[in-house]
Amino acid sequence: MLNANRLPTADGVTRAAEKIAAILPPTPLLPVEIGDARCWVKAENLQPIGAFKIRGGWHRLSDLTAEEKARGVIAVSSGNHAQGVAWAARRLGIAATIVMPRDAPQVKLNATRALGAEIVLYDRPGEDRDEVAAKLQAKSGAVLVHAFADPWVIEGQGSAGVEIAQQLGRQPSAIIACCGGGGLAAGLSLACPDARITPVEPAGWDMVGQALRAGEVVRAGEDAPKTICDALQPVATAPINLGVLTGRSEPGVTVTDDEVREAQRFAFSKLQLVVEPGGAAALAAALSGKVPLDADTVIMLTGGNTDAASFARTIDK
Amino acid sequence: MLNANRLPTADGVTRAAEKIAAILPPTPLLPVEIGDARCWVKAENLQPIGAFKIRGGWHRLSDLTAEEKARGVIAVSSGNHAQGVAWAARRLGIAATIVMPRDAPQVKLNATRALGAEIVLYDRPGEDRDEVAAKLQAKSGAVLVHAFADPWVIEGQGSAGVEIAQQLGRQPSAIIACCGGGGLAAGLSLACPDARITPVEPAGWDMVGQALRAGEVVRAGEDAPKTICDALQPVATAPINLGVLTGRSEPGVTVTDDEVREAQRFAFSKLQLVVEPGGAAALAAALSGKVPLDADTVIMLTGGNTDAASFARTIDK
Numbered sequence: 001m002l003n004a005n006r007l008p009t010a011d012g013v014t015r016a017a018e019k020i021a022a023i024l025p026p027t028p029l030l031p032v033e034i035g036d037a038r039c040w041v042k043a044e045n046l047q048p049i050g051a052f053k054i055r056g057g058w059h060r061l062s063d064l065t066a067e068e069k070a071r072g073v074i075a076v077s078s079g080n081h082a083q084g085v086a087w088a089a090r091r092l093g094i095a096a097t098i099v100m101p102r103d104a105p106q107v108k109l110n111a112t113r114a115l116g117a118e119i120v121l122y123d124r125p126g127e128d129r130d131e132v133a134a135k136l137q138a139k140s141g142a143v144l145v146h147a148f149a150d151p152w153v154i155e156g157q158g159s160a161g162v163e164i165a166q167q168l169g170r171q172p173s174a175i176i177a178c179c180g181g182g183g184l185a186a187g188l189s190l191a192c193p194d195a196r197i198t199p200v201e202p203a204g205w206d207m208v209g210q211a212l213r214a215g216e217v218v219r220a221g222e223d224a225p226k227t228i229c230d231a232l233q234p235v236a237t238a239p240i241n242l243g244v245l246t247g248r249s250e251p252g253v254t255v256t257d258d259e260v261r262e263a264q265r266f267a268f269s270k271l272q273l274v275v276e277p278g279g280a281a282a283l284a285a286a287l288s289g290k291v292p293l294d295a296d297t298v299i300m301l302t303g304g305n306t307d308a309a310s311f312a313r314t315i316d317k
Numbered sequence: 318m319l320n321a322n323r324l325p326t327a328d329g330v331t332r333a334a335e336k337i338a339a340i341l342p343p344t345p346l347l348p349v350e351i352g353d354a355r356c357w358v359k360a361e362n363l364q365p366i367g368a369f370k371i372r373g374g375w376h377r378l379s380d381l382t383a384e385e386k387a388r389g390v391i392a393v394s395s396g397n398h399a400q401g402v403a404w405a406a407r408r409l410g411i412a413a414t415i416v417m418p419r420d421a422p423q424v425k426l427n428a429t430r431a432l433g434a435e436i437v438l439y440d441r442p443g444e445d446r447d448e449v450a451a452k453l454q455a456k457s458g459a460v461l462v463h464a465f466a467d468p469w470v471i472e473g474q475g476s477a478g479v480e481i482a483q484q485l486g487r488q489p490s491a492i493i494a495c496c497g498g499g500g501l502a503a504g505l506s507l508a509c510p511d512a513r514i515t516p517v518e519p520a521g522w523d524m525v526g527q528a529l530r531a532g533e534v535v536r537a538g539e540d541a542p543k544t545i546c547d548a549l550q551p552v553a554t555a556p557i558n559l560g561v562l563t564g565r566s567e568p569g570v571t572v573t574d575d576e577v578r579e580a581q582r583f584a585f586s587k588l589q590l591v592v593e594p595g596g597a598a599a600l601a602a603a604l605s606g607k608v609p610l611d612a613d614t615v616i617m618l619t620g621g622n623t624d625a626a627s628f629a630r631t632i633d634k
Contacts, residue, residue, distance in 0.1 A: 272621030304589030
């Protein structure tokens with residue numbers, strides 16, 4: 001059995017990038033003009049599952065032992081990690097059970113089911129999703145694949161940074177990254193040691209920013225506001241993510257729902273890309289002038305799984 | 318002065334591809350699953366102007382003599398060729414006048430104006446756009462850059478085929494291409510001599526298909542039906558395009574508005590890409606089973622410039 005308590009490493013990111021390059025083409029690094037600045041977007045929304053989470057899912061599941069594979073996997077996710085794990089599980093012939101909030105976007109529920117995973121629903125305010133998962137795990141003995149508090153998942157997400165450096169031909173000066181639990185930001189920190197990493201979180205859900213300021217994990221309050229960024233609502237970051245990010249990342253910035261919608265409209269009309277709210281947070285920070293931009297700055301577009309009706313409302317305001 | 322009556326050549330396509338590679342990164346070639354088939358889409362909608370027309374515009378304008386550049390250029394276009402010419406003109410410091418139909422999508426009018434071109438509007442049923450352009454040209458002496466009946470434009474569009482072969486590592490077996498006047502299809506025929514080229518046209522606007530069957534240029538009737546594919550409504554193809562395509566291309570297939578909308582929805586939900594109606598015609602043909610698909614088949618997504626309101630209506634049916 002593999003040790004999920006080990007720390008993620010830069011070597012691990014390199015190995016993850018090699019494994020991922022063997023099965024997935026790099027996602028495009030596309031030029032973008034924002035005001036007078038010219039920089040780059042990394043279009044992770046163009047991954048086969050429509051989100052970067054395929055990286056961590058593949059690195060984790062493909063490293064499981066035969067015995068672990070036979071037990072199956074469990075994941076908890078609003079939808080993108082769900083699809084990443086389900087995609088990898090299908091390809092490896094592993095049974096996957098995914099615990100998803102009842103209010104997850106319908107496209108994410110449908111897509112996860114279409115990948116052959118079993119879905120268990122919970123109610124977002126009220127039920128503790130980790131308890132639901134723990135009960136299932138106790139019964140089945142399956143391996144829990146955490147959405148961000150896992151060394152393989154962090155290394156896997158970091159492989160996007162390896163691709164960026166290859167595509168640019170040098171280390172980026174800065175990466176602006178949408179941030180939920182901090183798996184991507186931590187992975188990018190390991191992949192691109194010279195880059196400034198800026199995590200961008202929804203206003204009121206800046207659990208990584210608050211943790212970096214406090215020096216310890218902070219839990220979201222019961223009164224945390226609503227956000228349209230369904231993919232960026234962790235109850236808290238985790239010590240493994242905070243450990244990597246401490247000293248490497250500023251607390252970052254937060255964005256409002258309106259700024260996120262504006263970023264979705266920009267991606268639609270200027271980039272011809274479909275980006276979901278949580279996938280547009282980093283672009284929102286760039287467009288609203290909250291983060292400096294230079295020619296070697298990369299903005300992560302982390303996902304594009306969004307219901308047609310809500311996307312239609314957003315672009316046709 | 319350059320000879321616009323010369324024939325386009327494969328060497329010209331190679332030279333166009335080199336010129337374009339020097340200023341524009343290749344557009345992504347993305348894997349796609351259609352039913353049981355796995356093939357590729359070439360995402361030309363991700364060009365800086367949101368359409369492949371930047372290729373022909375750049376190859377043509379950058380080859381103008383200094384004397385021609387000083388006279389300025391004129392183009393006639395519903396919007397994508399307009400932007401291609403305007404983009405190249407701005408970069409080269411050339412004055413551009415674009416004749417556009419009054420019913421062109423507002424985003425295309427706005428984007429062309431934003432690139433610094435002067436816009437002259439005409440009424441699509443009623444006024445003859447070529448007459449409007451000829452009058453302007455007689456007055457100003459500017460160089461007319463035809464949207465498809467031009468050897469540079471054909472060679473420029475063909476550069477997409479050079480990129481495809483480089484990205485695949487071999488010649489594609491087949492390319493399914495959205496088709497208006499036949500500039501892209503002719504260019505791809507020269508670029509990829511071993512590939513089967515299938516032009517896809519809107520039902521009732523198959524001026525290339527009709528010309529290939531008749532062995533001569535056929536003009537659209539006054540009673541040609543409405544189509545949502547604003548980019549694919551040529552009054553007729555031209556001898557230069559027909560000459561290249563004859564013997565190289567089957568007449569191809571036609572698609573209905575409903576099939577095009579279904580393709581736009583597929584691109585939105587499965588590929589996270591914004592594709593305009595005319596840019597989705599080839600995908601529509603692939604999805605509706607009208608064209609065989611294999612692992613080396615490439616489907617051109619030629620443009621993504623669409624008004625938010627109509628795109629919202631299409632995806633949220």
